[in-house]
Amino acid sequence: MKIGIYVCQCGINIAHTVDTERVVELVKNLPNVEVARDYKYMCSDPGQELIKKDIKELKLDRVIVASCSPRMHEPTFRKVLEESGLNPYFFEMVNLREQCSWVHEDKEQATLKAVGLIEGAVARATFLEPLEKKEVSVIPKALVVGGGIAGIQAALEIAEKGFKVYLVERSPSIGGRMAQLDKTFPTLDCSACILTPKMVDAASHPNIELLTYSEIESVDGYIGNFKVKIRKKPRYVNEDICVGCGACAEACRLHERVLSEFDMNLGKRSAIYVPFPQAVPLRYTIDPTKCIYLKTGKCGDHPLCMEACDREAIDFNQKEEIIDIEVGTIVVATGYDLFDAKLKPEYGYGKFENVITGLEFERLVSASGPTSGHIEINGKEPKKVVFIQCVGSRDKETNEYCSRVCCMYTAKQAHMVKEKIPSSELIIYYTDVRAFGKGFEEFYNRVQGEGVTYRRRELNDPIQINKIGEKVVVKAEGHPDVEADLVVLATAIVPRIDSKDLVRVLNINQSADGFMLEAHPKLRPVDTFTDGIYLAGCCQGPKDIPDAVAQASGAAVRASEPLAAGKVLVEAISANIDDDLCSGCRICEDLCAYSALEFDEKDKIMRVNDVMCKGCGSCASACPTGAISMRHFDIKQILAQIRGLAK
Amino acid sequence: MGEKFEPNIIGFLCNWCSYAGADLAGTSRIQYPPNLKVIRVMCSGRVNPIFVINALQQGADGVLIGGCHPGDCHYERGNYLARRRMAVLKKLLEYTGIDPNRVRMTWVSAAEGVKFAEVVKEVTEDIRKLGPMQHFKRENKW
Secondary structure (H helix, E strand, C coil), X not given: CCEEEEEECCCCCCCCCCCHHHHHHHHCCCCCEEEXXXXXXXXXXXXXXXXXXXXXXXXXXXXXXXXXXXHHHHHHHHHHHHHCCCCHHHEEEEECHHHHHCCCCCHHHXXXXXXXXXHHHHHHHCCCCCCCCEEEECCCEEEEECCCHHHHHHHHHHHHCCCEEEEECCCCCXXXXXXXXXXXXXXXXXXXXXXXXXXXXXXXXXCEEEECCEEEEEEEEECCEEEEEEEECCCCECCCCCCCCCHHHHHCCCCCCEECCCCCCCCEECCEECCCCCCECCCCEECCCCCHHHHHCCXXXXXXXXHHCCCCCECCCCCCEEEEEEECEEEECCCEEECCHHHCHHHCCCCCCCEEEHHHHHHHHCCCCCCCCCCCECCECCCEEEEEEEECCCCCCCCCCCCCCHHHHHHHHHHHHHHHCCCCEEEEEECCCCCCCCCHHHXXXXXXXXXXXXXXXXXXXXXXXXXXXXXXXXXXXXXXXXXXXXXXXEEXXXXXXXXXXXXXXXXXCECCCCCECCCECCCECCECCCCCEEECHHHCCCCCHHHHHHHHHHHHHHHHHHHHHCEEEECCCCEEECCCCCCCCCHHHHHCCCXXXXXXXXXXXXXXXXXXXXXXXXXXXXXXXXXXXXCCCCHHHHHHHHHHHHC | CHHHCCCCEXXXXXXXXXXXXXXXXXXXXXXXXXXXXXXXXXXXXXXXXHHHHHHHHHCCCEEEEEECCCCCCCCCCHHHHHHHHHHHHHHHHHHCXXXXXXXXXXXXXXXXXXXXXXXXXXXXXXXXXXXXXXXCCCCCCC
């Protein structure tokens, strides 16, 4: 056996705390080690060539690279072995950067730890075995979860590439948050005008199957072969018959008496409703929490909606449906929730009707909103409007991150007020104006020129809002008090309140702020750590519409790659049973979460289903006879590594 | 011995949460003592109690096992299996006269770089107090 060890300096990332030359000196005489070298960047072309040359000339059969995390570059170096004709699993990686040089300061200690880690790898490398990656076929379909602008964009792009897409949206209509906005910054495009054509495109695309009012129930399987259960909630309206005429809503006994979520509870709807007039699909839905008939079993003499619907589309007997689909890849685009401003009681949100959030303002100013676009509070046009930024953002007590869109949408909203009420007086309390995007700074300058007063407040300077008669008084440190008719809070973008559930169903991760975690913040911003699942839009972190759309396009490309290839290679790590050692005790059977272990009634021993096995190793750790070995994480390999490390 | 004793601790970290959390501690440059050396496993459920005993026999002074938080296991329930196994193992260690505090199980998510560093600091201090592991040392025949 001939082992080659390559210690990476990673520029100075490793070399500044680990003396790589000394490491090489200390490991080159370990058993079976043929050669040990250090180099500035092992992952670079010359670095890879160095390994290839040694494999060829020195006839190496095991390679150890001590560099960064295997989660970063293991695939890179496995490929080097493969290209040199060696089995890629004859490779072992030592994490000297993330788990040594970057976390320790003492050069002596870090260097000795590096040597220890490599000793473990050398011991383990001796027992490495060749493995073949499994090639599995890919179901040429994709699932997009979430029908906001990011989900719509991703679905359209995958569909355009010729693959079938299921677009699942949990509310009755696609469109998402963007449908609620009036204008978009900094160009002041009408949000609905640019969004609704895309909604229609998505609904009418031959490759897109729209599943609205539906949620993801469970996801099983792996890249190329996901089995997804979708729970389709009953609309109590037959989607195939309803034409969206709205006669039912007019007739409903609760007509104009139910608060509209779409209008941020500022407007009213019926118990049978479409969220907004341009909804896609334009099909009515009965709200089971409000409908008198669904709640009590009777609605006067008879439900008036049924009487009003001459197409007889209303069906109170509709039941929830579980739809099973199979897809190759999944794009998650579930969007965001808004920070609950009541958690900051000093702003008086929820107590004073003069204090509203940015999204509520959007509905108020929208021509299709509850006031038909007329800005009014208590029925009166406000003369003095105050905007407060960073409500729940950039605040250690709530959310430390910047929500990225508030500076610009506040500027836009100020502009909208000026446009509609030219005589109004506007004050914006800002912390720092972050006008980083294309055209943002220009827009900010324009709004300042329109007579809007920007007042700076430090992050920790408290603002207190109290009621005075019909108005509120805004007290901000270092500034004169302002009596305002209307206060608009720029509330933070926060992760969906139930994103934890979806993260578990999909088996992906969340970052510390609760948004979904990308595989690498710079280089794999749309991938997750679960192969075949990709992220788009605000579920991954706050972003504006252009960024969400760009990310959705990226996710669509990534999700289409395996579909186009038709096959993918999956990890060869799986359990293996030694027929001679297996006693057929069946202890392992119940431990497997994937039913990959089956009892062979004929031979009275257990068998592994290679495709079902995900390689966790829970079974191998329980096998009393040691019949189960784990490929690439076998007991011999691990005990050898322990020996190397424990010295 | 005494203040100069630097414990040698072996960690088994699951690929999906704890190992990623350890990587995050690295990318965030959060400092912690160099006493822990990590073995990456796919799941904490892979950690056979023999690994732990073997580590202590081979000269490790302590063992840390890191898995995903309860309910977050990448393999659905491997971390629960690990937790049960370690609970049983600790009883056995106690019975044989080895302080069960030499073995610690923890949950670290991929987002908890800070927590990972804290855990390593704590474990290192705990094992330092317990002193070198001297029971049942033997050479591995592998």
